[in-house]
Amino acid sequence: MNTWKRLLLAALLLSALGGLFVHEDATSDARFPYPEPHELAADYDSHVGETALIFGTVAAVDGSELVIESESEGVTVTLRVTGASAAVESGGVVQVYGELRPERAILAKSIVVVNDSGGAEWYKYGVSVVGALGFLVVFRRQWRLDRETWTLEARNG
Amino acid sequence: MADLLTHLLVAFALGTIASWRVDWLTHRWVVVGVGGAAIPDLVKVDIVLDADAVSAALGVPFSFEPLSTLGGVLIVAGLITLAFERDHWRRVHGLAVTGGVLSLVAALSFATVVVAADRHLVADE
Incomplete structure (x- = not known):
């Protein structure tokens, strides 16, 4: 298998991947049955009574209620979350499933905490970088790049 | 989705256990395989x-989400495979896909929420 054939195969796979990237975004609305934040921001009242699944950042915690901000297509909508509480701080990220009520409130049936605070997100990024660096160190101990053929080959035979 | 380190460690632990039974799995x-487990996390390139x-620059819809699907894992594992010697291709692709699928399963807690939500919707109607 020469380098040109490998590059051609890589180009084919990359085009297929690019096709998936475009196809996913072009069809995602049809596969997500809930109103999106930019639709709620544009005309909230027409969606009252509908069920929604909102991914949002916690802007404030007010007693048992949360205030969340959710963004799509560059538009942010702010919603009050009532009916259920979650152990989360301002800056955290939650998924809220529930019914849209008047005055931009969502009556939650379920809240799932993604990050319980803004710091939790940075912690995830931090340990992910540690994981990536650790992997590279371990990988390089086992495999080396042959610069003549531009392939990875096992170290020590 | 859990963090990358978790995915790598889960794959490393399971791979190591499997290596006790499978001779060629050194x-x-x-x-x-641990490298394959990182594939679904490439979705974070969005950061x-x-x-x-990208969508605005290219003028077409665009999303990195497929990197965190079976289709994306199969294709990226294929790209990784091409970096290795021809003799190793079958084994590399199999291991990278296995690692990637492991991480997708680890991310299922999220999918379960969506499925549960859909059932609610049906029940409401």
């Missing part, structure tokens, strides 16, 4: 290269 090959910005 540490060198376990590492390849440095915003998909909406």
